Amino acid sequence: MIAIIDYGSGNLAAIANIYKQIKIPHLITSDTNEIQNADRYILPGVGAFDATMRYLKKSGLIDLLNQQVLEKQKKILGICVGMQILGESSDEGVLPGLGWIRGQVRKIDVSRITSGPRLPHMGWNSVSLTQATKLFDGVDLERGFYFLHSYYFDVSEAHDVTATVEYGNQLPCTVVHGNVFGVQFHPEKSHSNGVAVFRNFAEY
Amino acid sequence: MLRSRITPCLLRQNGGLVKTRQFKDPKYVGDPLNAVKIFNEKEVDELMFLDIDATVQRRDPDFTLLRNLAVESRMPLCYGGGITNAYQATRIIALGVEKVSISAAAVHRPMLIKEMAEAVGAQSVVVTLDVRKNKLFSGYTVYTCNGREQSKANLLEFCQQAVELGAGEIVINSIDRDGEMAGYDLDLARKVRESVTCPISVLGGAGSVGHIRDLIEAVGVVGAAAGSMFVFKGIYRAVLINYPGKDEKDSLLGMRALH
Numbered sequence: 096m097i098a099i100i101d102y103g104s105g106n107l108a109a110i111a112n113i114y115k116q117i118k119i120p121h122l123i124t125s126d127t128n129e130i131q132n133a134d135r136y137i138l139p140g141v142g143a144f145d146a147t148m149r150y151l152k153k154s155g156l157i158d159l160l161n162q163q164v165l166e167k168q169k170k171i172l173g174i175c176v177g178m179q180i181l182g183e184s185s186d187e188g189v190l191p192g193l194g195w196i197r198g199q200v201r202k203i204d205v206s207r208i209t210s211g212p213r214l215p216h217m218g219w220n221s222v223s224l225t226q227a228t229k230l231f232d233g234v235d236l237e238r239g240f241y242f243l244h245s246y247y248f249d250v251s252e253a254h255d256v257t258a259t260v261e262y263g264n265q266l267p268c269t270v271v272h273g274n275v276f277g278v279q280f281h282p283e284k285s286h287s288n289g290v291a292v293f294r295n296f297a298e299y
Numbered sequence: 300m301l302r303s304r305i306t307p308c309l310l311r312q313n314g315g316l317v318k319t320r321q322f323k324d325p326k327y328v329g330d331p332l333n334a335v336k337i338f339n340e341k342e343v344d345e346l347m348f349l350d351i352d353a354t355v356q357r358r359d360p361d362f363t364l365l366r367n368l369a370v371e372s373r374m375p376l377c378y379g380g381g382i383t384n385a386y387q388a389t390r391i392i393a394l395g396v397e398k399v400s401i402s403a404a405a406v407h408r409p410m411l412i413k414e415m416a417e418a419v420g421a422q423s424v425v426v427t428l429d430v431r432k433n434k435l436f437s438g439y440t441v442y443t444c445n446g447r448e449q450s451k452a453n454l455l456e457f458c459q460q461a462v463e464l465g466a467g468e469i470v471i472n473s474i475d476r477d478g479e480m481a482g483y484d485l486d487l488a489r490k491v492r493e494s495v496t497c498p499i500s501v502l503g504g505a506g507s508v509g510h511i512r513d514l515i516e517a518v519g520v521v522g523a524a525a526g527s528m529f530v531f532k533g534i535y536r537a538v539l540i541n542y543p544g545k546d547e548k549d550s551l552l553g554m555r556a557l558h
């Protein structure tokens with residue numbers, strides 16, 4: 096059972112709808128028992144870093160998630176700002192992140208982009224694998240995913256990064272650190288590539 | 300590589316979808332949820348959905364419909380219509396809509412752009428401007444409320460101000476070209492592209508893949524938005540939801556992509 100964590104941020108229903116269509120058991124929940132009983136988690140997130148952390152704090156679920164993810168080693172996938180809060184801190188705010196993966200969230204450096212759109216990074220962009228990951232089985236890398244962000248997760252340990260996206264620089268867009276996964280793009284809005292990521296995470 | 304976006308734009312009026320010409324003569328073209336399902340199958344880049352009744356009727360966005368659209372939509376969604384405060388924007392984003400567009404409210408009270416950017420992040424704040432080309436003098440005039448009210452805003456200065464306040468995207472909509480399917484106003488697109496650093500989308504005039512090609516050639520990576528082109532087929536404008544196929548799209552979007 097995959098629990099989509101409902102703490103007031105992110106596109107829960109669209110994610111649930113995809114799992115429903117590919118017939119993988121899931122639920123949207125903020126209930127501590129249901130979270131304890133689930134074997135893996137999706138942590139969505141949209142908006143600003145601090146606002147997202149505040150929502151998560153207010154939900155009272157941080158201790159439970161720490162226990163399930165760090166002690167019980169259950170798998171969790173953070174999406175968009177849900178990926179960014181896996182890190183230690185963000186230039187966008189002052190609150191600490193969950194700190195499950197070492198690194199800081201920084202503003203995208205667009206100094207090398209001299210014309211056309213700069214920030215936010217908006218639209219469909221190709222991705223490159225930096226190491227093989229089952230998370231991307233069946234994904235058309237050239238076609239890539241839908242991105243919508245001005246900040247990115249500057250991951251400290253290069254071996255935690257499994258894919259990058261080229262925008263100004265090569266930016267980490269997928270992290271895998273043991274049982275903790277994160278994607279900067281919006282798989283719930285990336286058609287068949289996104290569906291593949293959700294399926295792969297469920298079967299990982 | 301970052302590619303241009305080809306974005307169908309759907310207009311909602313009296314509960315159904317309509318398509319206008321120069322903002323007049325709305326023609327019924329179908330049901331919102333059904334259209335989203337078809338665009339899902341066609342793997343559309345993103346979708347823009349504008350409720351053109353909400354602001355003129357001074358009512359709230361239809362949150363129930365938005366919830367249903369967001370659940371169904373497997374492509375990114377931009378919603379506009381009837382938004383006057385940051386709280387509404389927060390609610391819409393929480394429903395699973397990626398971007399929120401304001402138009403009249405931004406023109407009347409630009410600080411709303413800043414309030415929304417603080418609430419939901421600049422990347423989700425879109426400012427949509429409806430413009431008419433001036434007949435006697437050069438330049439463009441910004442209109443609100445479905446082209447009924449003329450604004451005093453200077454188009455390009457206002458675009459820059461909007462970005463400074465936190466707009467993540469400018470959508471520029473040519474009233475003159477709306478529904479004409481004779482091509483985008485490329486001069487307008489270039490002017491807006493040169494005055495801001497955020498992504499832009501251009502709406503109004505597209506009738507063929509060739510028009511989208513012309514737009515990308517003129518301004519580089521861009522949101523090529525269109526209504527009529529994706530809901531009508533043939534010279535008699537029979538209603539048929541359509542979208543460029545994968546190969547056609549790839550050849551189009553490979554041009555001038557940002558590597």
